[in-house]
Amino acid sequence: MTNAPVSDLVTATGLEPAAEPASTRSADRKARKAQKARKKSVAKGPKRKITWDIVWAQRALLAMAVPLLLYQVLFKYVPVYGWAIAFQNYKPGRGGIFDQQWVGFDNFEKLFTGVMGERFRQVIINTLGQSILTLVVGTFGAIILALLLNEVKNLGFKRVLQNITYMPHFLSWVIVASLAAVALSLPNSGGFINQFLLAVGIVDEPVMFLTEPNYFWGIVAGTSLWKELGWNTILYLAAITAIDPALYEAAEVDGAGRYRKMWNITLPGIMPTIVVLLIINSGWILSTNFELPYFLGNGLISERAETIDVFVLRYGYQLGNYSLAVVAGIFKTIVAIILVGSANQAAKRMNQETLV
Amino acid sequence: MSSTPVGAPVQPVAQPGAEPAAKPLATLVARPLIRRKPPKTRRKKLTTEHVLFTTANTTFLIVLAAVTLYPLLNTLAISLNDGMDAVRGGIGIWPRVFSLKNYEVVLNMDTIYKAFFMSVLKTVVVVATNLFFTSMLAYALSRSEFVFRRPITLIFVLTMYFDAGLIPNYLLIRDLGMLNSFQAYWVPVIISAFNLIVLRTYMKSIPEEVIESARMDGAGHFRVWWQIVMPLCKPALAVIGLFVAVGSWNAWLDTLLYNSGEQWLSTLQYELQKLLASSMNAGQNSGNMANNAASVASGGQLTSPIALRSAITMVAAVPILCVYPFLQKHFVSGLMIGSVKG
Numbered sequence: 001m002t003n004a005p006v007s008d009l010v011t012a013t014g015l016e017p018a019a020e021p022a023s024t025r026s027a028d029r030k031a032r033k034a035q036k037a038r039k040k041s042v043a044k045g046p047k048r049k050i051t052w053d054i055v056w057a058q059r060a061l062l063a064m065a066v067p068l069l070l071y072q073v074l075f076k077y078v079p080v081y082g083w084a085i086a087f088q089n090y091k092p093g094r095g096g097i098f099d100q101q102w103v104g105f106d107n108f109e110k111l112f113t114g115v116m117g118e119r120f121r122q123v124i125i126n127t128l129g130q131s132i133l134t135l136v137v138g139t140f141g142a143i144i145l146a147l148l149l150n151e152v153k154n155l156g157f158k159r160v161l162q163n164i165t166y167m168p169h170f171l172s173w174v175i176v177a178s179l180a181a182v183a184l185s186l187p188n189s190g191g192f193i194n195q196f197l198l199a200v201g202i203v204d205e206p207v208m209f210l211t212e213p214n215y216f217w218g219i220v221a222g223t224s225l226w227k228e229l230g231w232n233t234i235l236y237l238a239a240i241t242a243i244d245p246a247l248y249e250a251a252e253v254d255g256a257g258r259y260r261k262m263w264n265i266t267l268p269g270i271m272p273t274i275v276v277l278l279i280i281n282s283g284w285i286l287s288t289n290f291e292l293p294y295f296l297g298n299g300l301i302s303e304r305a306e307t308i309d310v311f312v313l314r315y316g317y318q319l320g321n322y323s324l325a326v327v328a329g330i331f332k333t334i335v336a337i338i339l340v341g342s343a344n345q346a347a348k349r350m351n352q353e354t355l356v
Numbered sequence: 357m358s359s360t361p362v363g364a365p366v367q368p369v370a371q372p373g374a375e376p377a378a379k380p381l382a383t384l385v386a387r388p389l390i391r392r393k394p395p396k397t398r399r400k401k402l403t404t405e406h407v408l409f410t411t412a413n414t415t416f417l418i419v420l421a422a423v424t425l426y427p428l429l430n431t432l433a434i435s436l437n438d439g440m441d442a443v444r445g446g447i448g449i450w451p452r453v454f455s456l457k458n459y460e461v462v463l464n465m466d467t468i469y470k471a472f473f474m475s476v477l478k479t480v481v482v483v484a485t486n487l488f489f490t491s492m493l494a495y496a497l498s499r500s501e502f503v504f505r506r507p508i509t510l511i512f513v514l515t516m517y518f519d520a521g522l523i524p525n526y527l528l529i530r531d532l533g534m535l536n537s538f539q540a541y542w543v544p545v546i547i548s549a550f551n552l553i554v555l556r557t558y559m560k561s562i563p564e565e566v567i568e569s570a571r572m573d574g575a576g577h578f579r580v581w582w583q584i585v586m587p588l589c590k591p592a593l594a595v596i597g598l599f600v601a602v603g604s605w606n607a608w609l610d611t612l613l614y615n616s617g618e619q620w621l622s623t624l625q626y627e628l629q630k631l632l633a634s635s636m637n638a639g640q641n642s643g644n645m646a647n648n649a650a651s652v653a654s655g656g657q658l659t660s661p662i663a664l665r666s667a668i669t670m671v672a673a674v675p676i677l678c679v680y681p682f683l684q685k686h687f688v689s690g691l692m693i694g695s696v697k698g
Contacts, residue, residue: 152414340517
């Protein structure tokens with residue numbers, strides 16, 4: 001793949017300086033600025049009037065786009081009719097949506113303050129706790145690994161390391177949860193983490209990882225770290241290669257050592273990437289964490305394991321409590337839109353292109 | 357300072373060696389050499405620190421790689437071990453009593469065997485339809501003369517952030533009569549908004565002249581899309597296709613929600629998930645997997661749940677590990693699809 005398409009893909013995601021070779025960067029940036037200005041003036045220029053002639057002339061393009069547009073509306077927006085269930089006492093056996101009993105805001109009351117109030121508050125806390133812990137641990141881990149990988153001068157060794165650490169990203173969560181279940185089990189069931197801890201002498205008796213509620217957030221964060229650590233470094237490594245080498249040379253001339261350069265050049269150099277990624281990811285904070293709590297959370301630890309998505313699937317879908325699950329789903333969607341929207345605004349304010 | 361040329365002026369020791377070394381050379385040789393010189397002197401000066409850091413760093417990274425690989429190697433070893441023996445535990449990365457029996461049992465299990473082919477079929481259909489429709493729409497939206505491209509793009513982009521929720525989506529599929537049918541796998545996912553934007557941006561980078569000249573020669577939009585733009589988009593299509601394939605292969609929730617009623621529609625990930633769920637209930641709570649050892653018998657062959665599960669895990673992971681080498685080439689562009697999406 002040539003360079004142009006790569007940087008174009010990068011632009012699409014709002015991390016534009018990341019994957020460019022350093023040498024052409026400043027010239028490229030100037031060119032792009034000019035291009036952007038031109039695009040803007042075109043976009044905001046005199047609006048073409050849409051006449052039937054134009055629409056007819058573009059019938060081929062319309063034929064390509066409109067059926068798919070209708071398709072998307074059907075599968076992404078039309079399901080909103082299901083939100084009606086939130087205001088009903090929905091019983092699957094009673095027939096369709098129009099045969100149900102309307103109850104107003106009873107379900108909202110029930111979920112947020114009433115009978116389910118305590119459980120749902122804990123569910124929200126679990127979602128936030130697991131997400132934030134995963135996000136923080138994952139971000140720190142990826143930055144540190146990117147910095148260390150950047151110091152490896154042997155390119156072959158570096159490539160091998162990258163390929164090994166990227167690999168778990170492509171395994172499904174089912175497989176990862178299965179591996180984690182084995183790893184965390186008791187020593188005689190093949191739990192090699194316990195075997196290791198016992199052998200080294202850190203603990204005297206096996207740790208019951210999956211039956212102790214207080215460990216669960218850590219297990220989720222740790223397992224996610226194992227899966228995504230290498231993959232998350234890619235963006236940071238790309239950002240590091242975009243740092244002007246002249247900065248390092250100047251620092252060397254001034255007598256900066258390895259750590260000095262890492263701390264005072266590399267880290268500030270990738271700071272915009274770090275901040276933008278953190279902001280973007282924090283927008284999705286209620287939407288992450290589904291598979292691990294679903295697979296690894298059992299009855300003994302559900303007070304710490306149950307997240308919104310698990311609640312919707314287990315309590316709502318599988319136990320037939322559709323109404324309350326839809327209320328929880330509406331809550332999640334609305335909060336997510338607010339979070340993602342403000343995250344995008346914040347990222348935009350930092351003068352970075354975002355997707356929307 | 358050992359490399360400082362004899363003729364150079366004597367410098368205070370605190371001053372780094374770059375300047376004195378560079379000056380006399382600058383008069384003799386081309387500029388690039390000056391740039392290369394300073395690091396060499398530095399490296400000699402910082403030998404102990406450099407060696408220490410490199411050793412520590414290398415060791416740490418090797419340990420990290422080992423930690424990444426160990427769970428998979430361990431599962432591989434267990435799957436290649438005799439099932440009854442595996443229950444005793446203590447298998448590292450090498451099988452203790454080598455046996456292919458687990459794989460024999462797994463591949464003879466009707467459900468797993470069929471689920472494997474259903475996973476393959478589903479992945480192929482999803483990738484084909486997804487690439488076809490996404491690229492067609494991306495082409496239309498990449499044409500700057502297309503009057504409705506902005507509102508249409510906006511409607512698609514918003515779906516990245518808006519999700520009606522699990523149960524409303526389920527109700528739609530149910531009301532469309534697609535429960536327990538193969539359509540439930542591919543029809544709802546023929547377009548991914550994110551890939552659409554990536555592809556549209558890629559198509560915009562194709563020189564306008566290429567498309568213009570084809571249009572001049574009388575090619576319609578469908579023809580330009582299929583015969584001109586698609587071949588030029590191969591790299592982007594490869595990336596998107598591979599990621600869609602991985603996503604489809606790894607999915608299990610669609611089977612659980614829509615198609616769990618029909619055994620022939622079961623996928624490998626779903627079967628593995630069922631096995632995982634049952635062993636989590638049976639094994640973890642009683643605290644000992646040995647309790648239900650020997651409970652699995654298939655075709656007169658005895659093996660244990662843990663060995664069997666390991667074998668199925670490997671069967672589910674191997675196709676991914678096989679396409680992995682092909683994915684590598686596209687990492688730099690692929691990460692944009694994978695990571696930012698979260």
